[in-house]
Amino acid sequence: xQKYSIFNLIKNAFSNHQKWDLAWKDxxxxxEYDVVIIGGGGxxxxxxxxxxxxxxxxxxxxxxxxxxxxxxxxxxxTIIRSNYMHDDNALFSEFGMDLWRKMxxxxxxxxxxxxxxIINLAHSDAQMNLYARRGNSMRxxxxxxxxxxxxxxxxxxxxxxxxxxxxxxxxxxLMQPSAGTARHDAVAWGYARQADSxxxxxxxxxxxxxxxxxxxxxxxxxxxxxxxxxxxxxxxxAGSTNILADKLNMTxxxxxxxxxxxxxxxxxxxxxxxxTFGAGHFYISQxxxxxxxxxGDLDGYNSYAQRGNLPTLQHVLTEGIAMMPFLSxxxxxxxxxxxxxxxxxxxPIIDKTHIEGLYLNCGxxxxxxxxxxxxxxxxxxxxxxxxxxxxxxxYNLNRFNTxxxxxxxxxxxxxxxx
Amino acid sequence: MLHxxxxxxxxxxxxxxxxxxxxxxxxxxLGKEISDQDWDNFVYNRKSLRGKHLELWQHLSGCRQWIxxxxxxxxxxxxxxxxxxxxxx
Numbered sequence: 001x002q003k004y005s006i007f008n009l010i011k012n013a014f015s016n017h018q019k020w021d022l023a024w025k026d027x028x029x030x031x032e033y034d035v036v037i038i039g040g041g042g043x044x045x046x047x048x049x050x051x052x053x054x055x056x057x058x059x060x061x062x063x064x065x066x067x068x069x070x071x072x073x074x075x076x077x078t079i080i081r082s083n084y085m086h087d088d089n090a091l092f093s094e095f096g097m098d099l100w101r102k103m104x105x106x107x108x109x110x111x112x113x114x115x116x117x118i119i120n121l122a123h124s125d126a127q128m129n130l131y132a133r134r135g136n137s138m139r140x141x142x143x144x145x146x147x148x149x150x151x152x153x154x155x156x157x158x159x160x161x162x163x164x165x166x167x168x169x170x171x172x173x174l175m176q177p178s179a180g181t182a183r184h185d186a187v188a189w190g191y192a193r194q195a196d197s198x199x200x201x202x203x204x205x206x207x208x209x210x211x212x213x214x215x216x217x218x219x220x221x222x223x224x225x226x227x228x229x230x231x232x233x234x235x236x237x238a239g240s241t242n243i244l245a246d247k248l249n250m251t252x253x254x255x256x257x258x259x260x261x262x263x264x265x266x267x268x269x270x271x272x273x274x275x276t277f278g279a280g281h282f283y284i285s286q287x288x289x290x291x292x293x294x295x296g297d298l299d300g301y302n303s304y305a306q307r308g309n310l311p312t313l314q315h316v317l318t319e320g321i322a323m324m325p326f327l328s329x330x331x332x333x334x335x336x337x338x339x340x341x342x343x344x345x346x347x348p349i350i351d352k353t354h355i356e357g358l359y360l361n362c363g364x365x366x367x368x369x370x371x372x373x374x375x376x377x378x379x380x381x382x383x384x385x386x387x388x389x390x391x392x393x394x395y396n397l398n399r400f401n402t403x404x405x406x407x408x409x410x411x412x413x414x415x416x417x418x
Numbered sequence: 419m420l421h422x423x424x425x426x427x428x429x430x431x432x433x434x435x436x437x438x439x440x441x442x443x444x445x446x447x448l449g450k451e452i453s454d455q456d457w458d459n460f461v462y463n464r465k466s467l468r469g470k471h472l473e474l475w476q477h478l479s480g481c482r483q484w485i486x487x488x489x490x491x492x493x494x495x496x497x498x499x500x501x502x503x504x505x506x507x
Contacts, residue, residue, distance in 0.1 A: 242464075242465065242466040243468055251464065252463060252464075253462035253463055254464065254466065255440075255466040256468075256491070300436075300437050301473065301489075302466050302471055302473065303492075303494070304491050305491075305492060305494060309419055309420065309432070310419055311419055344462045400462045400463075401454055401455075401458055413461060414439065416439070
C-alpha cells in the first residue's frame with residue numbers, strides 16, 4: 001500500500017496526482033471466507049480492520065448492499081464523547097477515546113479528530129445535581145469532566161441565550177474537554193483502505209438474500225452476487241438489523257427509526273465546542289467549513305425512509321434557537337436523515353447469538369459514530385475468540401431477559417420518546 | 419408531513435397526533451402461565467420491518483382517542499386507519 005505522506009504528495013504532484021494507487025480494490029466475491037462481515041459502514045469496516053490487525057484473520061469479506069460509508073457513518077453529526085455515567089458505557093467509550101486519539105497515525109489517514117470538548121447545558125438546580133453526579137462517576141472511571149457554573153459557561157459560549165427572562169435559563173453545564181468531532185467519511189475510508197491492504201475483500205453492491213444455517217450453525221450466506229461458504233458471520237447493519245434478523249427468524253429488542261440532521265450555510269468561526277441543550281434534544285457544533293451542524297430528536301415513528309419530515313426538524317430547530325438565538329438568522333443549507341437501530345434500553349448489543357457462528361452488533365441508537373473504533377475492536381475480539389471481551393460484556397443480548405438493562409437515560413422501552 | 423385520517427374526526431395533520439408503537443403486540447393474558455420469553459416478546463422484542471406496519475397513534479390534540487394506523491415504513495403511505503377496538507384482520 002502506498003503510504004500517505006508529504007513526500008508521496010510531492011512526488012505525485014509531478015504526475016498531476018493521476019498515479020495514486022486506488023485506496024481499495026473492487027474484488028469479486030470468493031466462494032469461501034473465514035469471516036463475512038455484513039454491512040460496510042464504520043463498524044463493519046473497523047471490525048474487519050481489527051480482525052486483520054489484532055487477530056491475524058485476513059480471509060475476510062465485507063458485504064455491502066450499497067457503497068461503503070453510505071449509511072450512518074456518512075450521515076451523523078460526527079460527535080465523539082465518553083460522558084457516560086454507567087460503568088459499562090463509560091469504560092467502553094473511554095477505551096474508544098484512546099483509539100480515536102491514535103486513529104490518524106494508526107490508519108495513515110487524516111480523520112481530523114478535533115478534541116474540542118462537549119458541554120451539556122443544565123437549566124435547573126436539579127439538572128446541575130444530576131450532572132455533578134454524572135461528572136463524578138466519569139472521573140471515577142478516569143474520564144475528564146468539569147462542572148461549569150453559569151458564568152463559566154458564558155465565558156466559553158457567550159452566543160448562547162443568557163438573558164433574564166428565558167423559558168430555560170442556563171444554570172451551568174457539564175463539560176468533557178477531551179470530547180470532540182472527527183471527519184466521518186475519512187473514518188470509513190481510512191478503515192477500508194487499511195483493511196483492504198491487509199487482504200480483506202470489500203464487496204460493494206452485494207445484497208444479502210438469505211443465510212444457510214444448519215444444525216444451529218452458520219454454513220454460509222446467500223448474496224445477490226452468489227453464495228458464499230463461511231463459518232462466522234458478523235452482522236453490522238445498523239438500521240437494517242430488523243430486516244436481516246427476520247431472515248434469521250430472530251426478533252430483537254430493536255426498532256428502526258429515522259433521525260435527521262442538518263447544516264446551516266457556512267459562517268465565520270463562532271463556536272469551538274460541541275453544545276447540547278439540556279431542556280430538550282438538540283446538539284450543535286461548527287464544522288471546519290463553517291457550517292453549523294445540528295441534530296436532535298427522532299422523527300418519532302418506525303421508519304426506513306432515510307429522509308425526514310419537517311415537523312420534527314422544526315421542533316428541533318426551535319430548541320436550537322431557544323438555546324442560541326443567532327441561529328434564526330442563518331439559512332439552512334442541507335437536511336438529511338439516516339435510519340437508527342434503536343434498542344429498548346438505549347444501549348447497544350455486541351454479542352454472540354443462539355446460532356453458532358452468528359455474531360450481532362446493533363442497537364447503537366443516537367451514538368453509533370463515536371463508538372466506531374471501540375465497537376470494531378470488541379466485535380473483532382468477540383468473533384475471533386468466540387467470546388465477548390470484558391469491555392462489551394455489558395452489551396449482551398441476554399440483559400433484556402435477565403433485567404440487567406443499561407438505561408443510561410432512564411427512558412424505558414419507548415425508543416421514540418426523547 | 420403525514421396526514422392521518424382519524425376515524426372519529428377525519429383527516430388531520432401529523433402534528434395533532436402522538437405515536438404509540440406497534441399495534442400487534444399483545445400483553446400476555448394474566449391468570450395463565452406466562453414464560454419469561456412471553457414477557458420479553460411483549461416488552462422488548464419487535465419485528466419493526468420495512469413495509470406495512472400496524473401501529474397505534476393517539477389523537478392527542480383532537481379527540482384524544484387511540485387509533486390504529488396501517489402505514490408503510492419506507493414510503494409513509496397510509497393504507498387505512500381503524501378505531502382502537504376494531505379488528506385489524
